[in-house]
Amino acid sequence: MSGPRPKTCDACGRGIAPSAVYYRFTLVLEGEQDVLDPSGGGSAGEDLAALLKQLEEGPESPQELEDQVHWERSGVVCSACRSMVVRTLAAPPEPARPH
Ligand SMILES: [Zn+2]
Incomplete structure (x- = not known):
């Protein structure tokens, strides 16, 4: 065995040829909330504070809740x-408005 291990795109799952250009990424999604919804009262479980509280109280699926507060992945993607990703993040669709 010699040469680099074959890589797989973490987004589309296709193999990346050793000679192909690939892109390393680290994506961190942190749950944040600027204003608590005054009407919801946290009953929907979508307030960050409520999520954290559930986490502390020993929920049935801590990993799932934890992912909502902090989700992190890293890997490589193919050029396609x-x-x-660049199109999606760099140019969000603008709301229609007159120029
Ligand atoms: Zn891909």
Whole structure:
């Protein structure tokens, strides 16, 4: 065995040829909330504070709740997926408005 291990795109799952350009990424999604919803009272479980409270109280699926507060992935993507990600994040669709 010699040479680099074959890589797989973490987005589309296709193999990345050793000679192909690929892109390393680290994505961190942190749950944040600027204003608590005054009407909800946290009953929907969507307030960050409520999530954290559930987490402390020993929920049935701590990992799932934890992912809502802090989700982190890293890996590599192929050039096609890179284009898609860059398009998605760099140019969010603008609300229609007159120029
Ligand atoms: Zn891909």
